[in-house]
Amino acid sequence: MxxxxxxxxxxxxxxxxxxxxxxxxxxxxxxxxxxxxxxxxxxxxxxxxxxxxxxxxxxxxxxxxxxxxxxxxxxxxxxxxxxxxxxxxxxxxxxxxxxxxxxxxxxxxxxxxxxxxxxxxxxxxxxxxxxNNIIKLIRPEQIVLKDESFDYISIIPICLEGIVITLNGFHYNLIREHIEFGSSHGVSNELDKDEGHIIKHSGEGLLILSKD
Missing domain, CATH: 3.40.50.10240 (Thiamin pyrophosphokinase, catalytic domain)
Structure with missing residues (x-):
């Protein structure tokens, strides 16, 4: 339901x-x-x-x-x-x-x-x-599809340990990158391909799809 x-x-x-x-x-x-x-x-x-x-x-x-x-x-x-x-x-x-x-x-x-x-x-x-936004909590693994309803993809850590992620198909790809809590390192990424693949290795973070 x-x-x-x-x-x-x-x-x-x-x-x-x-x-x-x-x-x-x-x-x-x-x-x-x-x-x-x-x-x-x-x-x-x-x-x-x-x-x-x-x-x-x-x-x-x-x-x-x-x-x-x-x-x-x-x-x-x-x-x-x-x-x-x-x-x-x-x-x-x-x-x-x-x-x-x-x-x-x-x-x-x-x-x-x-x-x-x-x-x-x-x-x-x-x-x-x-x-202007779609806000989700990042799952252990998920796909982001290219869509005209958003321009930017941001990942915002929400726990003290931050988040460790891998990104494929993005303008800024990452491999087991640690983004610490309070950092803007994961803000304003974009898709380079029709879909982006996100893997969360540890921690917690928000996935925000935004347009101006």
Missing amino acids: KALIVSGGNELNEDKLTSLYEQNDIIIAADSGVEQLLKINKLPDYLVGDLDSISEKSILYLKSKGVNTIVYPKEKNKSDTEIAIELILSKKPENITLVSATGSRLDHSLANIFLLKKLSDLNIDTQIIDN
């Missing part, structure tokens, strides 16, 4: 959001993320959060449509996005896509990005998509 979580960060391009909506089996809106879905005339399967960022008109409309709504207190120890993730985990998804999980609130953006580690430990393929 594939799941889409729509959070309350920067809005995703409407065509892209519509496409993702149609590609996924279950849709969860985290608080104000539901407003984006309403703009494209779509309803989530679930709405979760404290609902403090949703208009009363939208809440009444969603109730009239029978959307499953789970309301949490405003004072809680988890973000609405993490609550949405915990709900979807009970459905045993194989793939999760998070959108509008990044934005002007850097604290929320970082917290959501690091949720990728939690999901990776559960062997769930997860990605964060915004209008």
